[in-house]
Amino acid sequence: MxxxxxxxxxxxxxxxxxxxxxxxxxxxxxxxxxxxxxxxxxxxxxxxxxxxxxxxxxxxxxxxxxxxxxxxxxxxxxxxxxxxxxxxxxxxxxxxxxxxxAFPIPRADPAEIRVQEAEVRALHAAGHRRPAFVLAWALLEAALRATRDGADRAHSPGTVVQALAMNGLVDPETERDLRALVPLRNRIVHGDLAVDPSDHDIALVLAAVRAVLSEEAVHP
Structure with a gap:
């Protein structure tokens, strides 16, 4: 090789x-x-x-x-x-x-990620879908970084999805669904006030966070 x-x-x-x-x-x-x-x-x-x-x-x-x-x-x-x-x-x-x-970002403790997942759910329940969606994406990147192979650097959303798929942390269907949400995430972050994530969109990202944290690849 x-x-x-x-x-x-x-x-x-x-x-x-x-x-x-x-x-x-x-x-x-x-x-x-x-x-x-x-x-x-x-x-x-x-x-x-x-x-x-x-x-x-x-x-x-x-x-x-x-x-x-x-x-x-x-x-x-x-x-x-x-x-x-x-x-x-x-x-x-x-x-x-x-x-x-590049700038280093420390690994988040999986327990802290789960605590912040509750914050996302609270935002969502209060009707604040846009901030809930953006924070859910932040938790997804933090979950990637918490894995044994996670790098301590910032990644674009597309890179996060690709890394999760390549490391076997999400299945192909989830990869496809997450990738379809990247443009929506970018539009919200960059100030497009005309778009709004759905309840399903937020649930999908949070489900991916939980899937990554459940893998053996995550540090204890």
């Missing part, structure tokens, strides 16, 4: 990897960027992650990518390498297309 290490915009990638190093070392991991083949387990079959992080009982292979669009090697093929190896997991870290515009 083609190694994942890529030469594009190497300085930006190195800066991004250093932010990952700080986060993992703070969590008690040792961190190695651009690991050599002899530092990797045999089951990776030639795939070379951009970094690895280790601590007793937990090993992480880190694959840095520009975004959740098509790239080499394909993520599904990479993920299959880790099947049957519970002591290793894959962390796909997405870089912003413009690293200078």
């Amino acid at each position: 083609t190694p994942s290490l890529r030469s594009r915009d190497g300085e930006a990638e190195r800066r991004f990897v250093e932010t990952l190093r700080a986060r993992y070392e703070q969590a008690g991991f040792s961190f190695q960027a651009e690991p050599d083949a002899d530092q990797l387990p045999d089951f990776l079959e030639g795939y070379r992650p951009d970094a690895i992080a280790r601590k007793p009982g937990e090993n992480v292979a880190i694959d840095v990518r520009r975004g959740p669009g098509p790239s080499e090697p394909p993520l599904p093929a990479v993920r299959r390498l880790f099947e049957g190896h519970p002591d290793w997991r894959l962390h796909v870290a997405f870089m912003a297309s413009d690293p200078l515009k």
Whole structure:
């Protein structure tokens, strides 16, 4: 399999990897960027992650990518390498297309996301559908970030939906329904006062939030 290490915009990638190093070392991991083949387990079959992080009982292979669009090697093929190896997991870290515009966002606790879901329901019950809909989308991105493979960077709504689908956190029907709501969300956020989400639209986004939080991929 083609190694994942890529030469594009190497300085930006190195800066991004250093932010990952700080986060993992703070969590008690040792961190190695651009690991050599002899530092990797045999089951990776030639795939070379951009970094690895280790601590007793937990090993992480880190694959840095520009975004959740098509790239080499394909993520599904990479993920299959880790099947049957519970002591290793894959962390796909997405870089912003413009690293200078990227800003870190801390992971939200799933319990806090659930608390704020109640706020969305209260807004909705009071007839404030537009703010309820926008906050529901914010919770969906927070839920993505709470997963093991979630990146600590802001994403566009379309990127959030694509990342959820690629990581198997929502089913194809939900992906399709959410993607259809992205233009509505954008119009509301950017000041189109002539559009209004339906009750079903809000319920759909909240259902996706609950689906993501129910996955084993979410941190405890």
